[in-house]
Amino acid sequence: MAKVFIIAEHRDGRLKKSTFELIGAASAAGNETHAVLLGEGVAGLANELAHYGAQHVHVIENPGLKFYSTEAYTKAVTEVLKANNPEIVLASHTPTGRDFMPRVAARLGVGLASDCTQLKFEGSNLNVRRPVYAGKAMVEVEFLGSGPRLATVRPNALGAPKADTSKTAAVKNVTVELGSLKTKVLEIVKGSSARPDVTEASVVVSGGRSLKSADGFKMLEELADVLGAAVGASRAAVDAGFRPHGDQVGQTGKVVSPSLYIACGISGAIQHLAGMRTSKVIVAINTDPEAPIFQVADYGIVGDLFAVVPALKEELKKVKEH
Numbered sequence: 001m002a003k004v005f006i007i008a009e010h011r012d013g014r015l016k017k018s019t020f021e022l023i024g025a026a027s028a029a030g031n032e033t034h035a036v037l038l039g040e041g042v043a044g045l046a047n048e049l050a051h052y053g054a055q056h057v058h059v060i061e062n063p064g065l066k067f068y069s070t071e072a073y074t075k076a077v078t079e080v081l082k083a084n085n086p087e088i089v090l091a092s093h094t095p096t097g098r099d100f101m102p103r104v105a106a107r108l109g110v111g112l113a114s115d116c117t118q119l120k121f122e123g124s125n126l127n128v129r130r131p132v133y134a135g136k137a138m139v140e141v142e143f144l145g146s147g148p149r150l151a152t153v154r155p156n157a158l159g160a161p162k163a164d165t166s167k168t169a170a171v172k173n174v175t176v177e178l179g180s181l182k183t184k185v186l187e188i189v190k191g192s193s194a195r196p197d198v199t200e201a202s203v204v205v206s207g208g209r210s211l212k213s214a215d216g217f218k219m220l221e222e223l224a225d226v227l228g229a230a231v232g233a234s235r236a237a238v239d240a241g242f243r244p245h246g247d248q249v250g251q252t253g254k255v256v257s258p259s260l261y262i263a264c265g266i267s268g269a270i271q272h273l274a275g276m277r278t279s280k281v282i283v284a285i286n287t288d289p290e291a292p293i294f295q296v297a298d299y300g301i302v303g304d305l306f307a308v309v310p311a312l313k314e315e316l317k318k319v320k321e322h
């Protein structure tokens, strides 16, 4: 059993599912599971962390943590870890987790395993599995030496447990001294899309260059609406201006691991596969039966997406209506 600290992530007053996955994994393995909740006006979220298995919640309320900032998070997280000496520290491999965790590791003088897709708790130790070479191979990582073992975990890789509302946690309010910060986030201006982010959605419908225009993606949006999905894109589609960069899946875009990934007119270049090959079920629609995407697909449709996607949407609508 280890003392495991999980840095909770939240946005717009809601905790992220990826945080529940980490708490669920740590607590299912019989660890002493702690969550760290940072922000301003966030204390009300502590109970929900308990429902997923956190036995202790450390709440750090500070106006300097109202919006995520690298500097403030690094300072606050480092301070709480130094004060509690956990054996294992986990955060989600999201843009936020990827940003502050390496800095925290450097401040503590310990190693960090990033983008893990499997965790194995062994006593007070942690072994992890993570993809390398753009997902072509996996490595097992063992931590050596002393000090906490730090890891970031790919969202959707572990699966979240069911909430148990009867569970409670010991909640502790913690004060941290942020000191004088060099930068301050004044405002967060949201993008126009109301869709879930590709990294968080459990279904992603992605399109490639073959969609031909930004308008072409409307067809994918309609399919995504039926499935409650996010819309992703290949780099070729993004470079052509059909979609914003935030939607790009792949080596130089976002890494996704949804339950279902539908690739429409995407060739399956290695750099695209790097961002989606750990999806649980992959469906590919492509006119070219030799397209590399079919090598990773669980289900393949050889056909013209302009005919297949609308037909798929209509069939899925019927299934939903019944």
Ligand SMILES: Cc1cc2nc3c(=O)[nH]c(=O)nc-3n(C[C@H](O)[C@H](O)[C@H](O)COP(=O)(O)OP(=O)(O)OC[C@H]3O[C@@H](n4cnc5c(N)ncnc54)[C@H](O)[C@@H]3O)c2cc1C
Pocket: 207, 208, 209, 210, 233, 234, 235, 236, 237, 248, 249, 250, 251, 252, 253, 254, 264, 265, 266, 267, 268, 269, 270, 271, 272, 275, 285, 286, 287, 288, 291, 303, 304, 305, 306
């Ligand atoms: C350093 C580097 C980083 C990169 N990072 C990324 C990244 O993060 N993400 C990424 O995606 N790419 C990335 N790339 C680019 C990558 O190599 C490919 O060029 C890109 O993924 C191709 O996009 P695509 O599949 O949309 O286009 P194409 O390669 O042009 O493929 C289009 C596919 O659509 C099919 N098709 C055409 N018409 C239809 C139709 N009507 N119906 C059905 N199928 C049809 C074709 O058969 C073809 O397979 C990177 C490249 C480099 C060098």
